[in-house]
Amino acid sequence: xxxxxxxxxxxxxxxxxxxxxxxxxxxxxxxxxxxxxxxxxxxxxxxxxxxxxxxxxxxxxxxxxxxxxxxxxxxxxxxxxxxxxxxxxxxxxxxxxxxxxxxxxxxxxxxxxxxxxxxxxxxxxxxxxxxxxxxxxxxxxxxxxxxxxxxxxxxxxxxxxxxxxxxxxxxxxxxxxxxxxxxxxxxxxxxxxxxxxxxxxxxxxxxxxxxxxxxxxxxxxxxxxxxxxxxxxxxxxxxxxxxxxxxxxxxxxxxxxxxxxxxxxxxxxxxxxxxxxxxxxxxxxxxxxxxxxxxxxxxxxxxxxxxxxxxxxxxxxxxxxxxxxxxxxxxxxxx
Amino acid sequence: xxxxxxxxxxxxxxxxxxxxxxxxxxxxxxxxxxxxxxxxxxxxxxxxxxxxxxxxxxxxxxxxxxxxxxxxxxxxxxxxxxxxxxxxxxxxxxxxxxxxxxxxxxxxxxxxxxxxxxxxxxxxxxxxxxxxxxxxxxxxxxxxxxxxxxxxxxxxxxxxxxxxxxxxxxxxxxxxxxxxxxxxxxxxxxxxxxxxxxxxxxxxxxxxxxxxxxxxxxxxxxxxxxxxxxxxxxxxxxxxxxxxxxxxxxxxxxxxxxxxxxxxxxxxxxxxxxxxxxxxxxxx
Ligand SMILES: Nc1ncnc2c1ncn2[C@@H]1O[C@H](COP(=O)(O)OP(=O)(O)O)[C@@H](O)[C@H]1O
Ligand SMILES: [Mg+2]
Numbered sequence: 001x002x003x004x005x006x007x008x009x010x011x012x013x014x015x016x017x018x019x020x021x022x023x024x025x026x027x028x029x030x031x032x033x034x035x036x037x038x039x040x041x042x043x044x045x046x047x048x049x050x051x052x053x054x055x056x057x058x059x060x061x062x063x064x065x066x067x068x069x070x071x072x073x074x075x076x077x078x079x080x081x082x083x084x085x086x087x088x089x090x091x092x093x094x095x096x097x098x099x100x101x102x103x104x105x106x107x108x109x110x111x112x113x114x115x116x117x118x119x120x121x122x123x124x125x126x127x128x129x130x131x132x133x134x135x136x137x138x139x140x141x142x143x144x145x146x147x148x149x150x151x152x153x154x155x156x157x158x159x160x161x162x163x164x165x166x167x168x169x170x171x172x173x174x175x176x177x178x179x180x181x182x183x184x185x186x187x188x189x190x191x192x193x194x195x196x197x198x199x200x201x202x203x204x205x206x207x208x209x210x211x212x213x214x215x216x217x218x219x220x221x222x223x224x225x226x227x228x229x230x231x232x233x234x235x236x237x238x239x240x241x242x243x244x245x246x247x248x249x250x251x252x253x254x255x256x257x258x259x260x261x262x263x264x265x266x267x268x269x270x271x272x273x274x275x276x277x278x279x280x281x282x283x284x285x286x287x288x289x290x291x292x293x294x295x296x297x298x299x300x301x302x303x304x305x306x307x308x309x310x311x312x313x314x315x316x317x318x319x320x321x322x323x324x325x326x327x328x329x330x331x332x333x334x335x
Numbered sequence: 336x337x338x339x340x341x342x343x344x345x346x347x348x349x350x351x352x353x354x355x356x357x358x359x360x361x362x363x364x365x366x367x368x369x370x371x372x373x374x375x376x377x378x379x380x381x382x383x384x385x386x387x388x389x390x391x392x393x394x395x396x397x398x399x400x401x402x403x404x405x406x407x408x409x410x411x412x413x414x415x416x417x418x419x420x421x422x423x424x425x426x427x428x429x430x431x432x433x434x435x436x437x438x439x440x441x442x443x444x445x446x447x448x449x450x451x452x453x454x455x456x457x458x459x460x461x462x463x464x465x466x467x468x469x470x471x472x473x474x475x476x477x478x479x480x481x482x483x484x485x486x487x488x489x490x491x492x493x494x495x496x497x498x499x500x501x502x503x504x505x506x507x508x509x510x511x512x513x514x515x516x517x518x519x520x521x522x523x524x525x526x527x528x529x530x531x532x533x534x535x536x537x538x539x540x541x542x543x544x545x546x547x548x549x550x551x552x553x554x555x556x557x558x559x560x561x562x563x564x565x566x567x568x569x570x571x572x573x574x575x576x577x578x579x580x581x582x583x584x585x586x587x588x589x590x591x592x593x594x595x596x597x598x599x600x601x602x603x604x605x606x607x608x609x610x611x612x613x614x615x616x617x618x619x
Pocket of ligand 2: 383
């Protein structure tokens with residue numbers, strides 16, 4: 001197990017270096033000039049432009065800028081945003097809870113719906129339930145998020161008027177930023193209706209964000225379950241006279257979960273990408289929306305810092321998933 | 336009254352190419368204290384026949400029989416909830432691949448205690464105590480510590496001992512051993528057979544020993560049923576069968592014993608008989 005973990009850590013170093021290069025390079029490859037964009041419609045004189053560029057250090061060779069970026073990282077300095085002048089790390093930490101909240105609820109929905117769906121489809125293989133749910137999963141998997149989000153908004157917000165279109169809570173409610181987790185803060189504020197409002201705002205975006213992971217998890221659960229159900233130890237469990245619940249829900253499921261956990265881990269990265277679109281559609285004030293805004297402003301420090309932090313989060317989550325994998329799979333644990 | 340009584344059992348599978356008849360009308364019965372060997376080459380329907388009586392075949396299997404009773408109780412019409420009270424307690428079964436037959440995600444202790452808890456309703460401490468006794472009885476060294484092991488930490492022979500411990504946990508009346516030694520090393524094979532036979536003698540349980548090895552039959556069985564392609568070719572007590580096999584297929588099986596090997600190659604069934612003629616000979 002220790003060796004397994006050390007292996008994982010050793011793997012993180014080159015990954016990290018790769019990510020700094022990509023994060024640094026990506027935004028600079030985009031056409032557009034941050035100084036010009038800062039100046040806006042009014043334009044800017046060539047002298048002022050040169051002065052600002054020098055001030056920001058963008059006149060220096062690219063590799064000097066890169067090593068300064070990495071050097072600062074080691075001092076915990078992610079740079080300051082060009083537009084707000086605030087430290088990128090502060091901006092990230094302020095907005096991050098909104099994204100965690102959305103992502104966590106989404107992955108929870110995806111897991112809690114996806115696994116049972118896949119398991120039942122496997123047990124009732126070939127049945128109408130199997131065909132309908134796996135057909136739906138295939139559709140969900142290939143659903144363009146943007147289109148799907150808009151469709152849900154039109155139906156549930158526009159036609160039925162059940163859910164709000166954007167934001168995290170009604171403007172009616174106001175409370176100082178506590179933890180940044182709206183579900184918690186709204187409950188803690190004690191204002192009646194605040195929590196319900198927060199939930200209502202969360203429903204559509206989390207469903208949209210959950211759709212693709214849910215489809216992937218359901219399909220993976222089904223195939224893992226089908227494979228496991230024909231194993232000798234499942235026959236043994238039945239030969240021992242165990243109830244169908246124990247045979248399927250304990251003996252088979254525990255083994256089927258091993259590949260499913262890996263899949264869920266891989267979906268975290270997909271979720272981050274999905275969050276960028278989802279937050280934009282629903283004006284959800286999280287990291288995803290912040291990234292899109294920063295990219296359109298060519299806010300170099302925000303984009304490179306933000307990308308790096310997001311990648312860091314995905315890496316940490318994957319590490320946790322690997323740990324969990326060891327917990328659930330004894331054959332790994334004892335290596 | 337016979338412990339297990341089977342008359343005219345047929346099992347067929349729905350396959351993509353139509354019905355496949357794996358068992359074509361066999362009669363079998365085992366008495367208390369008796370060891371019945373069921374022999375026949377691979378694919379002759381031995382496992383399927385036993386799994387059918389345990390109710391362990393998939394839904395694609397069509398099972399019919401004139402009689403199929405255990406201890407006087409009709410296995411054909413018995414509801415699943417009733418059957419689950421009997422299998423694992425009064426009839427138990429061990430299989431060919433001991434490591435694959437144990438769940439890799441649970442300790443072997445969990446897998447035996449589960450049986451004790453659900454069939455005998457023992458509490459946690461009693462389960463543990465009984466599990467230690469059972470592991471001791473099947474010759475697992477350091478049983479207390481071994482209970483916390485996972486199957487992949489044990490050898491094939493050890494895993495088969497665990498399977499046997501699970502099978503005898505509730506003092507069954509009948510133990511079905513489906514080629515219990517085929518997947519094991521030769522030296523271990525002998526140990527496992529000896530263990531099974533001494534347990535059988537001690538407890539007086541009935542036993543069905545499925546094998547394709549006439550050597551195993553000679554060492555264990557009171558009576559032998561010979562199967563070929565889903566049919567029972569003949570049945571006799573073990574002395575009669577070895578001294579005076581009435582059927583050409585049985586003769587062929589006997590001559591396939593390694594002791595009788597000539598040259599550098601073991602004789603096989605087809606060296607002795609024309610397999611096509613067996614089909615008609617075996618028909619009733
Ligand atoms: N679930 C199944 N579906 C279709 N055919 C099966 C199934 N199980 C066994 N069979 C077939 O039934 C025949 C008898 O198998 P089996 O009883 O396992 O043979 P053995 O005598 O070696 O134990 C084989 O031809 C096998 O392919
Ligand atoms: Mg078999």
